[in-house]
Amino acid sequence: MAQDSVDIFVIGGGVNGASVARDAVGRGFSVALAEMNDLASGTSSAATKLVHGGLRYLEHYEFRLVHEALAEREVLWAAAPHIIWPLRFVLPHHKGLRPAFVLRAGLAMYDYMGGRRLLPPTKTLNLTQDVTGKPLKPGYRLGFEYSDCWVEDSRFVVLNARDAANKGADIYVRTKVSSVRRDNGGWIVELDGEDGRRTVRAKLVVNAAGPWVDQVITGAMGKNGARNVRLVKGSHLVVRKLFDHDRCYIFQNSDGRIIFAIPYEGDFTLIGTTDEDYHGDPKDVRISDGETDYLLKAASEYFAEPVTRADIRWSYSGVRPLFDDGASAAQEATRDYVLKLDGDAASGAAVHVFGGKLTTSRRLAESVLEKIEGVLGKKGAAWTKTGKLPGGEFEPLSFDAEVRRLHKDYPELPATLTRRLMRLYGTKARVILGSAKTTSDLGQHFGADLFAAEVDYLVREEWARTAEDILWRRTKLGLRVDQAQTEALESYLAGKAMGVAV
Ligand SMILES: Cc1cc2nc3c(=O)[nH]c(=O)nc-3n(C[C@H](O)[C@H](O)[C@H](O)COP(=O)(O)OP(=O)(O)OC[C@H]3O[C@@H](n4cnc5c(N)ncnc54)[C@H](O)[C@@H]3O)c2cc1C
Structure with a gap:
């Protein structure tokens, strides 16, 4: 009530x-x-999805923010080790950047400013030997690799x-x-x-x-x-998978801006973001042709194989509601x-x-x-620093062990499904799977590996109402289902909303 x-x-x-x-x-x-x-x-669903100190904010002297943000990486990872995990970022060095020793010093500061315990430290890479050098244009020899985290926003x-x-x-x-x-x-x-x-x-x-x-x-x-607030638009492209390893790239563009290329949803690469003032209604925000060209060009500056419009699978845009501090350029606010x-x-x-x-x-x-x-007046003490988010009741380094345990308990379900459910729902994956033995026990199939058992859970526990809520926010299965499957999901949800057994 x-x-x-x-x-x-x-x-x-x-x-x-x-x-x-x-x-x-x-x-x-x-x-x-x-x-x-x-x-x-x-x-909150349109971010680059990094839990990060923000390397470039150091350049803007935002020390308070960077310090607080760095310390949060391991706090949030511990709270939700299913939806938050460590990522290694590769920064290829070239003549247009600050001298290598300055970057190394900046990264050393990044490493030690924010209570890093489990995340591995920065290291120097020989890009002519390391696998991360392979997809890049020839000529990149030196790189740096550092830690931040990913979050399913x-x-x-x-x-x-x-x-x-x-x-x-x-x-x-x-x-x-x-x-x-x-x-x-x-x-x-x-x-x-x-x-x-x-x-x-x-x-x-x-x-x-x-x-x-x-x-x-x-x-x-x-x-x-x-x-x-000053509204600053940022857009991302999801393109075909551009490289075969699990690390991300941070590229500095010739205009001084930074873009990331991040492994995404197994089969794709995420490229973003742009940074431009926005004056429209936040709900209408969309990527423009200019932003698309900008991101494709910026990625193609670094990757040996150019990234083109034909590689785009999806895009999304959002508006940063930045406090208006009077900065002249959007990226400086x-x-x-x-x-x-x-x-x-x-x-x-x-x-x-x-x-x-x-x-x-x-x-x-x-x-x-x-x-x-x-x-x-005060009621209780601050508590969230050590509180867990639902499904995250395991140690940060135990994710793979949890996946193995789930798979052992549901041996007849596809390993890709149990892994995906553990990533999204953590320990709550068992609530979704219940006593199911095979996928035929999970109810109606909506394409990819989405079944009614998961949909019902999302409606019951996570306020999902529409196919879009499920396919693009609770999961990213929108990348893998077609129009007919989306419509089947919509009619199933409509039936549920009317209390009809479907
Ligand atoms: C391109 C881009 C990349 C980013 N990347 C990162 C990143 O990698 N890492 C990071 O830490 N941060 C990142 N951010 C920043 C982060 O995403 C935002 O700061 C954060 O999501 C803002 O959250 P919010 O709750 O303030 O706003 P929102 O998520 O927009 O939430 C506000 C909500 O209020 C609702 N609302 C508005 N009016 C009403 C009303 N009258 N009644 C009821 N509801 C209402 C809206 O529908 C909306 O859902 C990024 C942002 C952008 C745009």
């Missing part, structure tokens, strides 16, 4: 909103969160929301916050959603609407003009987050969240909680 009155109402189900809801409910506050579309349907959001709900938070999806009014030292929040209109009272509101944060201030909250407290306990308080990264979302939530506790 949803609560009519809560301590904290969170607007926005991206990584920042979901992390705040999780932290707050875990400290004993009553919490509700509303997301107007699907969880992670905004910026939209799953990270959903798992934060799931943990929050497990601890008692109400999570409303496809529910827009249409009005937020001060009333009697608190707020009246009006929701427009799946179950029609509804009103919830809250002592404090957290505005974590990402690129829409200013729209919430001027629209739902009815304030005069707000211009706190700060990636750090800024929080603003509006009002107090007597008048009704709101915390607005500007900027942030997937990497720093847990720390951002702790900072929001400090502000909240300043208004509502």
